[in-house]
Amino acid sequence: MSEVTLSNVSKVYDDDVLAVNELSLTVSDGEFVVVVGPSGCGKSTTLRMIAGLETVTAGEIAIGDEVVNDVRPQDRNIAMVFQSYALYPHMTVRENMSFGLRLSGEYDEQIDERVEEAAELLEISDLLDDYPKQLSGGQQQRVALGRAIVRDPEVFLMDEPLSNLDAKLRTQMRTEIQRIQEELDVTTIYVTHDQTEAMTMADHIVILNGGELQQVDPPEQCYDEPNNKFVAGFIGSPSMNFFDVTATAIDGGTRFESPDVALDLGVDIPTGDYTLGVRPEDFVAGRAGEYIDTVVDVVEPMGSDNFLYLETTGSSMEVVARVDSEYRPHRGDEISLGFDTDDMHLFNADGERVAVTELQTTESV
Amino acid sequence: MSEVTLSNVSKVYDDDVLAVNELSLTVSDGEFVVVVGPSGCGKSTTLRMIAGLETVTAGEIAIGDEVVNDVRPQDRNIAMVFQSYALYPHMTVRENMSFGLRLSGEYDEQIDERVEEAAELLEISDLLDDYPKQLSGGQQQRVALGRAIVRDPEVFLMDEPLSNLDAKLRTQMRTEIQRIQEELDVTTIYVTHDQTEAMTMADHIVILNGGELQQVDPPEQCYDEPNNKFVAGFIGSPSMNFFDVTATAIDGGTRFESPDVALDLGVDIPTGDYTLGVRPEDFVAGRAGEYIDTVVDVVEPMGSDNFLYLETTGSSMEVVARVDSEYRPHRGDEISLGFDTDDMHLFNADGERVAVTELQTTESV
Amino acid sequence: MSIAEEYTDTTDDSRFERGLTYLQRNSRAYLLIAPTALFLLAVVGYPILETFRLSLYQSPADSNIETFVGLQHYAEIVDSDIFYRLLWQTGRWVVVGVAGKTIMGLLIAVHLKGDIRGRKFFRTAFLIPWGIPYAISAVVFRWIEHPQFGYLNAILLKLGLIEQGIGILGNPDIAWLGVVVADIWIGTPFMAIIFLAGLQSIPQELYEAAAIDGAERWHQFRYITLPQLKSVILIATLLSTIWTFVSFDTIWTMTGGGPISTTATLVIHIYQVGLQNGNLGRGAAYSVIGFLFLFVFAIIYLRVYTRGGDEL
Amino acid sequence: MTMAGHDRSGLRKVRLYGVLLALLGVMMLPFYTMFSSTLKPENEIFSAPATLVPSDPTVQAYLDVWTQTDVLLWIGNSFVISLGTVALTLALAIPAAYSCARNDFVGKRTFLLSVLVVQMFAPVVLIVGLFDVITQFGLFNTYLAVIIPAAAFTLPFNVWMLYGYFKTIPVALEESARIDGASQFQILTKIVLPLTKPALVASITYTFLYAWNRLLFVLTFLTDSAKYNIPRGVFSMVGALQTDWRMMLTVSVIGIIPLLILFAFLEEYIVAGMTAGAVKE
Amino acid sequence: SGGDGGDGGSGDGDSGDGGSGTDGDGGDGGDGGSRSIQFLTMGVGDNIQQYFEENNAAFEEEYGVDVEFTSVTWDNARQTVNNRVDGGQAPDVSRWPARWIPQLVGKDALEPLDDMMDGEFGQKFSEGVAAGTMYNGSHYGVPWAASNKCLYYNKDVFETAGLDPENPSLDSWDDMLSAAQQIRDSDASVPALGLAGADAIETGSQYYHYHWSHGADLVNDEGLPVVNTDGAVEALSFYTDLHLEHGVTQSSPLSSTRQDIRQLFENGDLGMVIGHVYTGLNIESAKESGDVDFDYGIVQVPEGPEGRYSLFTIDAITVLSQSEHKDLARDLIRFYFDEERRFQYSKQKGFLPVVEAVGERPYFSDSKNWAPFVEASQYARARPKLSNFSQFNDRMVQAIQEALADQKTPQKALNDAQSDLEDAME
Ligand SMILES: Nc1ncnc2c1ncn2[C@@H]1O[C@H](COP(=O)(O)OP(=O)(O)OP(=O)(O)O)[C@@H](O)[C@H]1O
Ligand SMILES: Nc1ncnc2c1ncn2[C@@H]1O[C@H](COP(=O)(O)OP(=O)(O)OP(=O)(O)O)[C@@H](O)[C@H]1O
């Protein structure tokens, strides 16, 4: 059993930095959890506490049924990829990767086999006899990854293990990590800042902000039903567009209004201030007169799509829309953006999600 | 003047590793060039040679009109963000950032002002008095970035400066870096493995592979008209799908055939082996009987889109397609993929691009 | 032809020119070592050469007349029994002494490494032996081990373990151990502080990575600490070997080389022969032999060390 | 649960301190011998068997040392000699060690090896020739007559030690400083040296103590009793037939006090300098 | 040799020789007017430090010069002297054991002082004493001090052992042995006899009493070693048997230097020891300060089958030939040979006076501490004047140790020593 449970875990660094605040989280046996959040939000700290490298200031961490707060890292049976790699500079790549296996007393042939297998997978077979300092950044990172995957731990902890790899290799590695994880059925906690990784790899995404838990849900749910404005803005790239609107009751529903948007919905909702969110890809461009009037500022061709940076005519707010690469307006073009109310997100003054769709449904009943 | 010119530059490391091979490149004054390529292809090495940190084994590097092969780094007036950050561990963030300015004898107030301005921009104002080891990975990286931007150099060299940042911050930083670069009009050479960065920031993208130059062109051109199969596969994520086809002459054109594809085009082209490439987003799904028959293997919802991993019925090859997030087939569904021949890429047996569109045009004339 | 060969194979320049450009390119490197080199040459160059020269002369204590005798001193030394006994005694003195200091030093350093309470106290306290003039330390040790006045015997007597004071330094079989103990005591603080400095420069994250890899404390010591300390250990043990080999004060003060010359090392003998009995030539020849031993040892030691691909 | 944890880390602490105290005990026994002897009346030092605790402790010896010897002068001279040696040695060793650590030039190995050669002769052997050198330079009976040989004999260790440590500093940091426009000298003083604090402290301690404890050079090259250092002072009390051991030990103990203060200060300095790792590796 | 006009008339004390201010090399008078003279001695312990300080100051005052006074330890003395002489930095005046004279003369390091010794100044010394500084027919120094030995015994211990403290009958070695055996077998809790056996010069000094009194010698008239005669073997056998056979010594004599056993005796922890004058003086002062409390007696070193000997050592004060102030150096010597100064020196330091007039003072003959030593002068015997005596002595000490450690029989130990010494002295 290697469920990982955090109960009200907090971490305060010596100099009174509250890095993690009362975090509770359960990662079931064999689950793949991706932790995301802005830089400095406590991702690495959380991982390091689970690994036993950082003491827990308050709360409890359990692996399986055992509370491990006082168990030494070497007794926790985990494998970890460090954000800073932490390769052994005095060992070759091969030695770096085989170190853990050797300690656990595996047979030499078996070690060699596993190391070479992993090296092949990571495309570093040629580098097995080099020292870390002779490697490029991405190569070092792959060695760090290799060091973790050759082992057969109860829990995998990975701290941005692919950040220094190019897109292609990254896609490849992503698939490999998933394959290995599934094969070994190892509980995995994976930190990344890459949206694609988060969306594609996770059974659940854990979103942290300022040391506090924001949401734990399957990727799509995080994307489609963000718990709050922070998550909504954080997940998805480019970010969701937000409009501060005021809700007033109208006949048979509510009117949401801002200098840029005016929208009547058949929902019954307390009046007051709300934030309305629309993802760039949910905009439908060109339907003039519909919802939001904008002027094109920049068109960024991305190959597969174009990003439009637009300015609302109402309050000169910046809005981003993602459109097909064939649609290519010019700077200064006036565009009206529409969106399906299904794709719309609504947050109350506290930033918490208001489930519009449900409300709508309720209303329609 | 701070044009950077590399003429036939090669780098051989002590142990006979050929890291860069006869690279020639001109970066015009004020230009923003992004260098991409697989891990270990020589990106950092190139940057380090330009910085003067690595001797040039052969060839010449010039900054402005001056050949700088023998000029010391401190005399080259460059600023650099290191892939490994290389922060001074014994200095606070503030000291790290102001070190260069202090050396160049700026006034204290001016230094403070510039450092604080940069810190604000990078959202590390709170950390100015911390030491590097107290910072998270992303925070360290921002300090490294800050250290470069407070200065007023002739050339910016940045080695994956945003790799440890989350998507949102990254977008923000990207914009800032571009703004600063434009404001100061500094020639900038920027290494990244992030496609978005490459596509959005670059005036020109430089693509390296195995130490050799593959292509230098504006982003869209690299995307739309990749010089060769390597570039085609490297730029764009997920990668372009490739099909090995044989061209045979038919009436009024050429037939391209493989177990998976059969395509008649009205072009006149030498018969032989070719590779046909289609980007995932150029597939149009669901048009049964058209070009490629596949079976759905995995559907990966990415929020804004879905990625389909499919297997061709012909030769069980894996194909990736990107479709709208609303289109969501199930595993085992049979789908036929079509594409516009305009979107198709063709490469000869040497991997070099064959301009189909032009050929077609020629033919149609 | 690989690019590497291509570029290193430029034979155009004349050898001289190449030498010149080499010097130019590396002028800074040479400039920086020059003061040290010149200083050492000026200060000890002559004494060392003089030692070599003297070893070829017969220079009696009671006369200013030197007679050239060639290698006669060497021949006689190599022919004498005492020489081999001295070698053996010097060998055990060095091996046990250096090992003792190294182990004690490591032990102290490892335990002082962490951020423990009272670190400053311990650290300072452990340095005390180093702050006492060596000859005094030796005197104190002689007392400690003294059969009549010694604390050691007093303790043993008090505990009823012995009835009569035992004279360690008077026992030809174990006197050398009695002296080695003092030498270890005197030399340990040096080792400890060197190792401590070395330990402090090992990145903490390596221990973290090792712990994750399942390394027990012993493994961490074996696979992280020792390799990371390798160059420090090399330097410390190499120098300690040399110093112990040429050390004089401790033995001289404690036993004067006795009893029956069992604690005499080459250097003690050199002192007796060359400086006490005034046979400078013979003393010099012994010195040169001692030097040759150390020199060859140093070269082999460094070779072995650099064999693993490490740089010197 | 937390109880268990406390037990465990508590146990580790007990063990740690146990080992430390045991080691300390072993290391301190001789010092205790010394110290307790200074509190005994002269004759008790030579009582058989020894009294482990002074039967009738007295600080008379300290008063005697204070009034009858020039112990302050000796300490002052020791400082002059030690500081001089440290300054000279470091001034020579730092550039040399740095050069070797960062460059690969023809003759480097030879240089490093020849530096060691100095140590391969017993100082008692070289002193004969050294005497000529010192008098040739007209240094006889000056502080330099002690400082210069002491520097010569401490240089090898310093060069090697610093060489080893300089190599452990990530080159990336220096590169970064060069990019920042730092000159070679600034790199050394602002980056490399601050980062080698522990090693520097070790070097300084070694060099300082080497000179502090040096008897031979003072004995041989200084005849002026106004320039005596502590060991020389101590040994000026050794008589032909009779020696006042109590006074000698007392001076030795007093001589340690300034060192303790110095060590404590250096310790502070080391801790202040303990920062590691800002390079991804 | 000729006239003694040099130091005419001056009773070596005061004023008479004002002329010394302008001796030989007036050239260096230019700078600041203060000349300096270097005076090197060894082993100035704290008990005599003040004596030198005061007198040097007086000399400086009187002659308007600086005295640069240096004392080195005995351990380092030999080497320091050699270095300074070889390095051209010799002191002007130096005091050292007379047995070093041959070696230094060999190096042309010493100035002959026949002018003084053959003149009126030389009259101060008895012939035997004066001979101590004679080498190759010249005086290379002035006798400075002398020392010899007697046997001390602890009266309290004797009493405990049932021996008569006032009439100990320790005339011969055998007497000493039987007294020691009695102490050993008695209730006395201390060892009976102090025996030196450590690797040090003084071990030889202690042993030679036995050696000589058994009719053995170290070298013969030709200067060749004769250390393994029957007498010698007998002597060494007796010496080692004290420890090995009879067990009357302190434990582990191989650990003990002469100083160690003296300290033991001075603390009341030993029955008997052969020692110098100052052992008694030390005990007196310790008794005064209440540190010890026992009575002791002093008798002559026991007699052996072939006589009785007391090791006699002379220190000499010399002028070095490198000196540029030889006249001033002589002045310094004369200054220190003022009778009162000589008296104070002997008294404080515990060395026998060398100046006859001083020795005749009742202070010595009346003192229970001094009288036996004055008497012992008649048994005085010096070590042979060999330029390599220290090497010779080392080898002897080794033989003694070998026998004491029971590694070799006395016969074998001495035979080996003899053959090594023969080799060495070829
Ligand atoms: N100091 C060195 N000694 C030997 N080989 C080296 C050294 N530094 C780099 N290399 C090798 O040179 C090649 C290019 O390295 P470089 O660091 O330029 O790659 P990169 O393109 O920056 O890769 P990444 O994206 O992984 O950082 C790699 O194969 C690497 O192993
Ligand atoms: N050793 C430390 N001492 C003090 N503060 C620290 C220390 N390590 C981290 N912190 C602080 O704790 C907070 C959380 O850091 P952590 O490394 O967990 O962030 P992160 O989420 O991993 O960020 P990133 O994505 O940038 O790596 C940050 O504000 C950081 O400054």
Ligand SMILES: [Mg+2]
């Ligand atoms: Mg992190």
Ligand SMILES: [Mg+2]
């Ligand atoms: Mg790189």
